[in-house]
Amino acid sequence: MKRLSIIVPVYNVEKYLAKCLDSLLFQDIPYTDYEIIIINDGSTDGSLSIAESYKERYSNIKLITQLNKGLGAARNTGINAANGSCLFFVDSDDYIQANSLGVILTNFECNKLDVLRFNYETVNEVGEIIPKKKNATYNFFISSDIVSGETFLSEYLGWACYVCVFLFDTSFIKTTNSFFNEDIYFEDVEWLVQVMLHAKRVSSINKTLYFYLQRTGSITQSIQIENKHKVLNDKLFVVRFLKGVSLNIMNKKVRSWCKGLISLSYMGMLSYVANELPERKSEIIHNIAKENLWPFTSYRFTLKQKRDLFLINLSPGLYFFLRKKR
Numbered sequence: 001m002k003r004l005s006i007i008v009p010v011y012n013v014e015k016y017l018a019k020c021l022d023s024l025l026f027q028d029i030p031y032t033d034y035e036i037i038i039i040n041d042g043s044t045d046g047s048l049s050i051a052e053s054y055k056e057r058y059s060n061i062k063l064i065t066q067l068n069k070g071l072g073a074a075r076n077t078g079i080n081a082a083n084g085s086c087l088f089f090v091d092s093d094d095y096i097q098a099n100s101l102g103v104i105l106t107n108f109e110c111n112k113l114d115v116l117r118f119n120y121e122t123v124n125e126v127g128e129i130i131p132k133k134k135n136a137t138y139n140f141f142i143s144s145d146i147v148s149g150e151t152f153l154s155e156y157l158g159w160a161c162y163v164c165v166f167l168f169d170t171s172f173i174k175t176t177n178s179f180f181n182e183d184i185y186f187e188d189v190e191w192l193v194q195v196m197l198h199a200k201r202v203s204s205i206n207k208t209l210y211f212y213l214q215r216t217g218s219i220t221q222s223i224q225i226e227n228k229h230k231v232l233n234d235k236l237f238v239v240r241f242l243k244g245v246s247l248n249i250m251n252k253k254v255r256s257w258c259k260g261l262i263s264l265s266y267m268g269m270l271s272y273v274a275n276e277l278p279e280r281k282s283e284i285i286h287n288i289a290k291e292n293l294w295p296f297t298s299y300r301f302t303l304k305q306k307r308d309l310f311l312i313n314l315s316p317g318l319y320f321f322l323r324k325k326r
Contacts, residue, residue, distance in 0.1 A: 003105055004034035005170065006088045007078030009071055014046040016093040016213065021054050021061075023095035028102040031060040037078045038092075042068025047092075072180035072187040075163075079173060085109075087168045093213045094164065100209050107205050108167050111146055114199040116167045117156075120210035130214060142206045149199030154253035156204065157196075158300075159261060161189040165210050168195065184234040189261075190241050197249070228276050232269065236287065239265050243291065260299030267308050270316065271323040285316045 006024055010017060024036050038051045038061065048065065055063045064077055075089060086108055090096065108116045117140070122130045140158035147156070172178075176198045180187045196202070239262050246258035266288065273280050288294045295313040298306055312319040 002033060002035050002084040003029070003109070004086055004088060004101065004167075005078070005082035005084030006034060006036045006090055007039065007075055007082065008036060008090050008092050009039045009041055009074030009078070010043055010047050010051060010092045011041045011068065011071075011074075012043050012045045012047060013092045014043075014050060017047055017050045018054075020090065020092050020095050021051075023098065024090065025058060026098045028099040029105065031058065034060060034101070035082075035084055036061045037081050038063045039074040039077050040065040041070070041074040042066065070182060072184070072191075073182040076179045076182065079170075079179065082170055085170055087170050087173060088166075089163050090210075091164055091212075093215060095211050095213075097209050097211070100207065103207060104167060104205065104209055107203075108169075111201070111203055113146070113167075113201045113203055114169045114172045115149065115152070115195065115202040117142075117152075117202070117204035118165055118167075118210065119206060119208040120162070120165045120212055121208055122212045122214050125213070125215060127211075140204075142204045144203060144205070146201050146203045149196035149202050150249075150251050150254050152199070152202040152204075153193065153196040154251065154257040157257075159264060161192045162212075163188045163192055164212070166192075172199070184237055185231055186234055186238050189238050193242070193245060193258075197245070197254075229280075232272065232277060232280065232284075235265060235269050235272075239293075240291070243293070256297070256299045259297045260301065262293060263296035263298060263301075263309055263312075264305065266293070266296065266316075267305075267312060267319070270312065270320045274320050274324040281317075281320055285320070288316055 008020065021036070038055070040048050040051055040063065051063050055061045062081065064081060066074070066077060079087065086105070104116065104118055119142070122132070124130055140160050141156045143156060173195070176195070178191065178195050178198070180191050184190070242258045242262050246255045249255060269284055273284050294316070296309055298309050301309065308319070311322065
């Protein structure tokens with residue numbers, strides 16, 4: 001068995017794929033130690049040709065082609081095909097730090113972890129780092145402590161539910177039957193929360209490994225009008241999932257974390273509806289009452305988040321009005 005399986009879903013990323021694959025190959029561990037599993041998810045541009053050329057040159061690259069089913073389905077295909085002891089999900093328009101996998105893998109293996117979190121940076125099209133905002137919701141606490149997944153979720157993770165900044169034990173993922181929901185956007189949140197609720201040994205390392213490319217044309221940056229309703233519906237699905245977790249788990253801090261993310265999600269949804277789908281304003285505000293979510297609660301919020309929470313609790317309609325075009 002190899003030490004690592006890197007799963008790379010590919011869909012119409014011919015401009016970025018070579019840089020991504022080069023970064024995965026320019027590493028400080030031998031090719032025999034890891035495999036790169038490219039899942040061509042029905043690309044219609046030159047992505048498949050690029051992937052085929054890399055497969056011909058590098059013995060540790062596997063290429064699987066399937067009809068377009070979406071990111072979650074492509075990741076599931078990769079999980080099923082993986083032969084490495086641990087999993088690493090890399091989006092095909094992103095890239096990783098050169099010669100960095102060795103220390104990450106060693107930390108993971110020596111500590112016998114289920115999950116390891118590492119650092120990342122957001123970059124623009126020319127590779128410049130985009131500074132994190134002072135009040136960013138994706139801040140997290142880095143610690144070498146080894147804790148349960150519930151503790152990590154509620155006390156270390158913050159709101160950064162991005163699966164690409166973790167390593168996962170493959171046996172743990174397969175044994176717990178942890179597969180992605182193939183029908184929704186934002187599948188990272190549902191999947192990662194469920195993984196954390198099962199995990200026994202989770203830690204983090206203060207090393208930047210991953211570079212997330214902020215570009216136009218991605219799912220979250222450029223949504224066609226016909227998909228905007230699906231985006232909103234999927235956000236509502238995730239909120240209902242988090243509500244279910246909060247109602248059924250004994251851990252009070254996890255309950256509070258779920259309620260905090262629900263609060264932030266509705267803040268985001270009201271802003272989204274205000275600017276993209278104003279005709280659904282009444283539905284969303286009614287849903288807050290129907291789901292018995294109001295008043296919203298905070299959990300380790302920044303001052304700005306607490307201010308926004310005060311406004312939405314004062315009046316969801318007023319918050320909706322103030323968020324228009326912001």
